[in-house]
Amino acid sequence: MPPTPSTPIVAVVGATASGKTGLSLDLAERLGGEVVNTDAMQVYRGMDVGTAKLPEAERRGIPHHLLDTLSVRDPATVAEFQGWARAVITDLRAGGRTPVLVGGSALYTRAILDRFEFPGTDDAVRRRLEAELDEVGPAVLHERLRTVDPEAAERILVENGRRIVRALEVVEITGRPFTASLPTLEYADPHSAQIGVDIDRPTLDARIVQRVDLMFAQGLVAEVERLLAEGLAEGRTASTAIGYREVAAHLRGELSLEEARERTVVATRRFARRQDSWFRKDPRVTWIRFDDADLVDKAVAAIPTT
Incomplete structure (x- = not known):
């Protein structure tokens, strides 16, 4: 594909555990694109199990950007992430590659896509x-x-x-x-599209329980132990991650393992509801059922081509 300024920017949005990752890979394959992470916690090296970071072997050979770029001690701000992501997007589009944004951080996605100037600091x-x-x-x-x-x-x-x-x-x-x-509902580049993965609450709640159970089975506790030794508790951003703070409390003796697991489920469900509420307020999102047989075709049809 030749370089073109009209190469679209595609963002796959919706609640955690709704199926965004799979759709992002399908779209990247279909559009000749690469995946740009917009999850605030997947930028941290070693935060793999608890963030449901897709293992490299499961990425279908599609390049992924903004994964594993920081240590858990490093802070990260929305303004910094905006700069990193927009630089990647510019490079991809210059090469005729479609950026496919995916991740659970709604504000990060909006900051990248929309006109958003950050207020100063004191x-x-x-x-x-x-x-x-x-x-x-x-x-x-x-x-x-x-x-x-x-x-x-x-x-x-x-x-x-x-x-x-x-x-x-x-x-x-x-x-x-x-x-x-906060960002206004105006794309910084008009060649942008948001595809929302629509999923009913009972199905999503069940998926969240399954995901959390799998994380604990795959070694979340050991991962948190290792990251605490690397400075997780001192990291202003990484230490706030759902699952990590609950397991850290367990390791301090403040929660039983089952309490940490249950609190992770509750916090994840609450987070998913906030994500859904945030994106539902954006009329530009094209919502498609997670189990629609034509999910990928409908998503592609919603993306601007000129």
């Missing part, structure tokens, strides 16, 4: 809020955020102290709600 404000986070915990700061920006509080998990701090920082330094700085 180191003094950030350090003060981070000190408060360490002192009183994320739940207290989340309640404060609910007071000043209810919409942002609704979108951010109580456990995600890093994003709560960022939201409070933006509110303080801009005098506006954090949600006012």
Whole structure:
């Protein structure tokens, strides 16, 4: 395929465990593309089992980008990820390759696809809020955020102290709600498409239980033990990952193994509902049933060709 500025940018979106990975591979094969990870945790080396990272042997020979680029000690921000992903997308399209974005981080996907300029930072404000986070915990700061920006509080998990701090920082330094700085529903490049994998809640809930059970069976506890030795607990971003924080609590003696497993299931279900809610509010997403016999054909038909 010759280089062309109209090579589409395709994002496969939807809830975790809905089947996005398989569809992304099918589309990459059909479109002559390569996969660009948009999962905030799959960028970390060694975070494999707990993020359901696709093993290299199962990638059908399709190149994958933005996997295993950071150590668990390294922080990562949406602004940084936006820059990394857009650089990869530019290179792929220059070579006539279709970027197929896939991952569970809804804000990362929107930041890449849409017009999104990030508000500045204030180191003094950030350090003060981070000190408060360490002192009183994320739940207290989340309640404060609910007071000043209810919409942002609704979108951010109580456990995600890093994003709560960022939201409070933006509110303080801009005098506006954090949600006012979120991306607008306008693609940065019009040759973009989002394909949503539509799945009913009972089926999704069952899949999440199966996925979590498989993670624990495949060695999630051993993976977390190894990563803690590599500095996971000190990593501001990686340490917040679902499954990893629950297993870390188990290893500290705070939870039984079964409690850690059950809390991982509950947190994953809650996360999946937030993902679905986020994407359902975007009218540009073309939703296709996960078990549709013509899933790939319908997805391809929804992608702009000019």
